[in-house]
Amino acid sequence: MTKDDCKKLVIDIISDIAPDEDLSAIKPEIRLRDQLQLDSMDFLDIVMELRKRHGIEVPEADYSHLASLESCAEYLTPKFAAKA
Amino acid sequence: MAYDWLKGIEDHYDIVVIGSGLGGMTGANVLAKCGHKVLLLEHHYQLGGLATWFTRKGGHIFDISLHGFPIGMIKSCRKYWSKDIADSIVQLKGVRFINPQFSIDTTFDREDFTRLLVEKFRVAAETVERFFTDLRAMNFYDNNQETTGQMFERYFPGRDDVQRLLMEPIAYANGSTLDDPAITFGIVFSNFMSKGVYTFQGGSDVLIRKMTAELKANGVEIRKHVGVEKILTEERDGARHVTGVVANGRAIRCEAVLSNANIKNTILRLAGEESFTPEFVAETKAVRVNSSSCQVYLGIRKGEPLPHIGDLVFTSDEPVFSSEKLVDLHTTSRTFSLYYPDTRPGSDRYTVVVSINAKYADWNALTPEQYDAEKQRLISESIAALEKHIPDIRGKIEWMEAATPRTIERYTRHWAGTSFGTKFEGLKVSMDLPKQLPGLYHAGSVGIIMSGWLGTINYGVIVANQIDKALAAKKRTAMASA
Ligand SMILES: Cc1cc2nc3c(=O)[nH]c(=O)nc-3n(C[C@H](O)[C@H](O)[C@H](O)COP(=O)(O)OP(=O)(O)OC[C@H]3O[C@@H](n4cnc5c(N)ncnc54)[C@H](O)[C@@H]3O)c2cc1C
Numbered sequence: 001m002t003k004d005d006c007k008k009l010v011i012d013i014i015s016d017i018a019p020d021e022d023l024s025a026i027k028p029e030i031r032l033r034d035q036l037q038l039d040s041m042d043f044l045d046i047v048m049e050l051r052k053r054h055g056i057e058v059p060e061a062d063y064s065h066l067a068s069l070e071s072c073a074e075y076l077t078p079k080f081a082a083k084a
Numbered sequence: 085m086a087y088d089w090l091k092g093i094e095d096h097y098d099i100v101v102i103g104s105g106l107g108g109m110t111g112a113n114v115l116a117k118c119g120h121k122v123l124l125l126e127h128h129y130q131l132g133g134l135a136t137w138f139t140r141k142g143g144h145i146f147d148i149s150l151h152g153f154p155i156g157m158i159k160s161c162r163k164y165w166s167k168d169i170a171d172s173i174v175q176l177k178g179v180r181f182i183n184p185q186f187s188i189d190t191t192f193d194r195e196d197f198t199r200l201l202v203e204k205f206r207v208a209a210e211t212v213e214r215f216f217t218d219l220r221a222m223n224f225y226d227n228n229q230e231t232t233g234q235m236f237e238r239y240f241p242g243r244d245d246v247q248r249l250l251m252e253p254i255a256y257a258n259g260s261t262l263d264d265p266a267i268t269f270g271i272v273f274s275n276f277m278s279k280g281v282y283t284f285q286g287g288s289d290v291l292i293r294k295m296t297a298e299l300k301a302n303g304v305e306i307r308k309h310v311g312v313e314k315i316l317t318e319e320r321d322g323a324r325h326v327t328g329v330v331a332n333g334r335a336i337r338c339e340a341v342l343s344n345a346n347i348k349n350t351i352l353r354l355a356g357e358e359s360f361t362p363e364f365v366a367e368t369k370a371v372r373v374n375s376s377s378c379q380v381y382l383g384i385r386k387g388e389p390l391p392h393i394g395d396l397v398f399t400s401d402e403p404v405f406s407s408e409k410l411v412d413l414h415t416t417s418r419t420f421s422l423y424y425p426d427t428r429p430g431s432d433r434y435t436v437v438v439s440i441n442a443k444y445a446d447w448n449a450l451t452p453e454q455y456d457a458e459k460q461r462l463i464s465e466s467i468a469a470l471e472k473h474i475p476d477i478r479g480k481i482e483w484m485e486a487a488t489p490r491t492i493e494r495y496t497r498h499w500a501g502t503s504f505g506t507k508f509e510g511l512k513v514s515m516d517l518p519k520q521l522p523g524l525y526h527a528g529s530v531g532i533i534m535s536g537w538l539g540t541i542n543y544g545v546i547v548a549n550q551i552d553k554a555l556a557a558k559k560r561t562a563m564a565s566a
Contacts, residue, residue, distance in 0.1 A: 041159075041160070041163075041542055041546075044549055045163060045545075047549065048118070048549050051118075051553065052118055052119075055556075
């Protein structure tokens, strides 16, 4: 899996959690919170969906890695690779 | 032989949920959607916990806790329940305050409060702006010892009128006082203040019916009339674990228990002191439960319309706001919730529910005769107070009835009949529970911030995530060793 594939999977999850948000123009380096109406419950949902859909566990201490699309890809791609 | 309310259930579930309040139901729903086998047990004959209603002859229907919640409910209902439920949430536009210090109408949002504070209360716009912005930025993890009262003094020194405007509705909503940590006020007020007060159109009955259908569709096994008597534990590898529950005299095994019963009931009565360290038991005993409530239900005769005097009317004869006076047995502070026909589209009925904060100890101390007399007094004082706003109300009332902290205790079994869970320290005990007794989780009103419809729904999700995580890890370990 490439980092771009990983970003796509994260966007898939966000589009289900926040169906009203326009995700077409997300800037990968900017914090998701600063571009979208996401609160701490939404980030919890992302964690739950990663577990449910992909069997990936994000420990609480690592939640900060989910801040932007870029940091998500950076943090999650190796986890996806380890599963494959 | 008595009917077996547990007939047909299985011997083992992934999770048993004790109690069907909004926290328990939401936790059950999220866990079922994660693929777990869930059994939901409720001792009452109706689901919903405090999010409930009752009917009386003459076509009257009374909602207990449908007075108003923050806009965040729309998002939470959509994510954790259904779009259909979220789409029935509408704004309550008529919020009023009537007391010796001021009389105002507000849409209860930041913009309108700013306007009121600046134009009517003559507070500097810059101070109001700073107050709201600072409140928003308050962080749960900041170790700030300031109380709500101290915080008010910092922004609005000597202004007990401003304090009343800001504090009274929140005190009604969650039983908090000026002595509670400022962070609890900050979080709750910021939630409420974002965009007004909302309600569920259709009534509590429709909401709970829709949630029940959703639970069933997601595979949750639901049983009413089933009280959990004990949480079962076993010693394994030198540590105690949850292994199941005893309900209606029958043992049911499970991997995890999610208790929606009050946190003190859960630890001290259901699991029992013997399951914990003496330190944790002492910490639990030290948790203060919140105050409770009385309510007066007034059913209006069919065909009698009421004038629109507002949806939520905060009234009081007290000269200034006082946390003690608010819960006094003889308080004059009452919130009137008026339910017009559009509460339940298609209905032509009007109902008034009067909510009054109260102390359990006051009501528990009464003899049966005194208890009845005090209930009568509540009813007549409430009607007299309402007459000031609707002079001919008395002749339109067909049904009147009162509930007290003892009523709440009876129906929910909550420790000391608490309406609003516990003070701040209860949240830590609730969150520490699975570390103290693996397999036992709690989700329900605690800590002031995890209370109310929105707070308990979100807390149910937060705790469901922890359970899902633990069970996923357990499965991984089992697979690895297989
Ligand atoms: C008078 C009043 C007015 C309110 N108004 C509002 C409002 O306008 N807006 C708002 O947001 N909030 C309001 N609230 C608060 C809100 O109703 C509660 O915070 C919320 O509903 C509590 O949900 P909960 O998940 O903590 O569980 P609860 O609703 O407290 O339910 C717990 C459930 O567990 C069950 N149970 C307990 N022990 C056992 C056992 N051993 N076995 C089986 N079942 C058990 C109980 O029967 C109950 O059904 C109000 C509360 C009161 C009392």
